[in-house]
Amino acid sequence: MEILKFENVCLTYQTPQGQTDAIKNLSFSVEEGEFVAIVGPSGCGKTTILSMISGLLAPTSGIIEVDRRAVTKPMSSVGYMLQKDNLFEWRTILKNVLLGPEIQKKISKDDIDYAKNLLSKYGLKDFENSYPRQLSGGMRQRVALIRTLAFHPKLLLLDEPFSALDFQTRLAVCDDVYAIIKEENKTALLVTHDISEAVAVADRIIVLSQRPAMVKSIFTPELDAPSPFKRRSLPEFSKWFDAVWKEVSYDEG
């Protein structure tokens, strides 16, 4: 089943200096349970795409549907995970995780149980009542993911969620996040400039062109390994990496 559909989406930015075509006739879709990565040259409007899906920005023309419903405003079926963890320093971890249900004014016992369950499942049980400053960068990112899961979204949007971490933590957290998403049977759309990350996690990679962004090519790396880290060590990994890298850099050069 299609969870996300883009059909001939165009976006034109207006600034005092003039107008810019950021996205032109962009069409693609994401199936339920898929892990899709979007890569492209910097400034091609990757984050803009996520803003449109989460209902923060309206397209100039075209159709965007999440779960067969047109996106007009932020919906609880979409969870947005940003580059920084953005945890609130004055809230405990549990309270941070419950932010979504709290905003939607329906914090129920089920929500609390579900949040607590997720925290304990992913090794954060002892930190429920701790404050974010007491956690490491990797743990904080895991909390950020659980906060995104806590209001049961069908689609997860990941905007370079690992880029603020150092390289070693990044690999570990990437494995964590991947495992959690698979375990919870979520559909995910990852935006990244890190091609190796995209090849390591994604079932499908969509390469965007230079602005105005259009779908340039699509790759489906078939790497049979249980985790992104192990996928990186497969011999075919570098083949896929090279293929995607050429597509992206062809444009930049």
Next chain:
Amino acid sequence: MTKDKRKQKIKLKELPVARQAYLKKIRRDKIKVAVLQAVILVAFLGLWQLLASTGIIDDFITSSPIRIIKMFSQLLSQDIFKHIGITLLECVIGFVVSGLLGFIIAVGLWASDTARRVLEPYIVTLNSLPKIALGPIIIVWMGAGMKAIVTMTVLICVIVTVISVLAGFLACDEGKILLMKSMGASKLQIFFKLVLPNSLPNLISVLKINVGLAWVGTIMGEYLVSSAGLGYLIIYGGQVFKLDLVMTSTVILCVLAALMYLAVALIEKKVASKR
């Protein structure tokens, strides 16, 4: 207190030597600072008294610590508490009113980009205007009494409050706001769940600045128009050349201002421990 100390000593002995040395050094540094602070005060007062007693300076003009103490005990049997009470009341009312008013205006300006852009030049102009220039207008409008003094205090504090509180609100991280928006948060929710708690430390530091400003406003107001209060005593003392009265009132003012600052610092500690 002594019990605490004894407990600490027992614990101290159990600690590794390097740790003991470190803790001792911290305590020594603390004592050193406190002693030096006391020495400066005592030396200043001693020198002042010495110069006055030996006649090197004329204590009719400069007063002296002993004369201040004498004046204070003399005032105690008169109506000094009435004067202290009036000034304190004016200052606290001015402080609270300007704090609330400034906060409300800042919230409004945060909520509306249009209001912020339209009002910015007016706020900047009002901020740089010396509020004392409005003195005559305030007296004519408010009458020559406590109302005029409180108004002066509010005018001095409120603009600074608006500017600094608003700056604190606007300093909120864009990513966090984006996160709230993506969860479908309303502007009201963004304010109460994110912007307000996020700027709490800033609000406290605004309060600290306002304590000082409120005293400036109150005393300035009393200089302009008053029949009682510490500012009145200072002006009156100056006019009849009773420098003892001027100095004594100033010392009382110092103590009151320090106490009010301490109260705010105490609130800060409480807030910080909750975070």
